[in-house]
Amino acid sequence: MAHADTDRADLRKSTAPGGRMTFWGALLHNGTYQAVASALFKTQRRQFLILASLPLFWIFFANLGPIVEMFWIGFLDSYPPKVGHEPQFTLANWAAFFQDQVFIVPFFRTLAFSFIFTAITLLITYPVAYFLAKHVKRKNQLLFLLLLLIPFWVGEIVRTYAIMILLGNNGAVNLALKSLGLIERPIPFMYTGFSLGVGIIYLTALYMLLPLYSALEKLPDNYLEAAADLGAGAWTRFRRITLPLSKEGIASGCTLVFLISTGYYATPVLLGGPRSTVFAETIAGFFHVAGDQWPMGAAFSSIMLIATLGVTGLFLKLMGRDGKGMMR
């Protein structure tokens, strides 16, 4: 509101303290500007089209373009184009996926891992979000929330490295267990599905926590009090009131965590091992080696995109939502 007060003076006559016209006043009086502006804003329709130009260009060029291009390359037999060879249309890249275990196993492993990690993240963060929204005093909530936020501003690589130090053979966990006399030799946590899970949950928990928190924060306390007065036990209150009313948050949180966790590349490389290879590593392989494997990489990326968006679409449908406001 404060900003508007300073603008109450007539802009056409507005003058700077020195008695000279302000930049904006001068601009509105400038003949060239007036001509251009009146041509641009002649009709409502024209004004709308100008306003729409950059957004529509960006959305179709930068958001949709790469995805469409990726699908298209997946149908070619060679890309980038070679001299003297016209790329031919082929389905071989897509067929290759179904013919080799080397591809199918990491693919389903990725989906299974992401599913499991998402479920564990939900179980861990739900009580945290509930505690924050319902038990922490209003004025302290910001502080408690900030405490959770700070680690999540740190990048993927740095946090992955932190997990490596935690779980390594000479890491903190093994040292603690050894000094307690619980183990003789270090437990090999690293390069397994376990270390990968600890890392991925560490990276994604916030995307679950924030939607849950904002859903639970909106839940009115008196609903729970009324239910308690009517004789509902703690479990009934949770199952009949808290859970249904936080469904929105659960749906957004799970969607985000699932999609993001399938897309990590560096974390599985650093924390995972040969028996926990994920599909991101398979795809990346096609773009590392010299040679002409882009089309297959493109086809595989397309398969993964369809699968992940398909799974989340199905999930949102089951949760009774159409996916609107997913980003909130």
Place this chain on the structure above:
Amino acid sequence: MTRNTRILMSVIYWAFIVYLFVPLALMVTMGFKDSKFIGFPIRSWTLDWYTAVIQDTEVLSVFGYSMTIAISTTILSLIIGTWIAVFLGPNKFRGKAIIFALACLPAVIPGIISAIALRIFARLIDIEPGMFAIILGHTVHNVPFVALVVMARLSTQPKSHIEAARDLGADSIVAFFRVTLPYLKPALIGAGIFCMLLSFDDFVRAFFLGGYQPTLPVLIFAKLRSGMSPEINAISTIVLIMTAILGLWAERSMRRLNKGS
């Protein structure tokens, strides 16, 4: 809510905080270890790794490179994201829901797929792997976040603001720059810092879209693959402190945004 569940939940909250902070604390601690060998126990301490990092010209130039990319990305993302928000926020037209969904698309596509798609796309529009390709990739990824934050702020602006400006003789352009833009300022600061963090921390896009010159996360990744060393801890700690400061600043300006409306 019984007393016991309340206690249980506070235990879970604090355990979760420990889970979040302990790995980072260990990483910071290890940067002061007086040995090349990462692991416990730590017998003697040193600041040598930090002095080495500050004098390492490679690290410094990579840092500058990452900063250049982050700042360029932020400026582009703010312009495009705000424009999209101003277009999609107040206007109603057929197919708006689809356009809105497409505008948000890059934010939900798994990172590796987005990186691969952009790598192929950069080849199509003839951009060499390197700084411009990374800036394009980061901008594509960041624009949805800016658009959403700005749209949220825009929806709280009273219509009378613009009407008053128009009555006083401003046309749409002047009204936007003198009335709407100042109103959006807190949202733009918050979204801008968030963009910088996203760009500076990003690995997967920088890795696939980059040329020979690495960004900071790519450099750390390369060093990690050739072995853990306290030097990496020192670099990471410096990055950690910077991101925490930037993040707190962004949080503060976003907080003011919510109070102001």
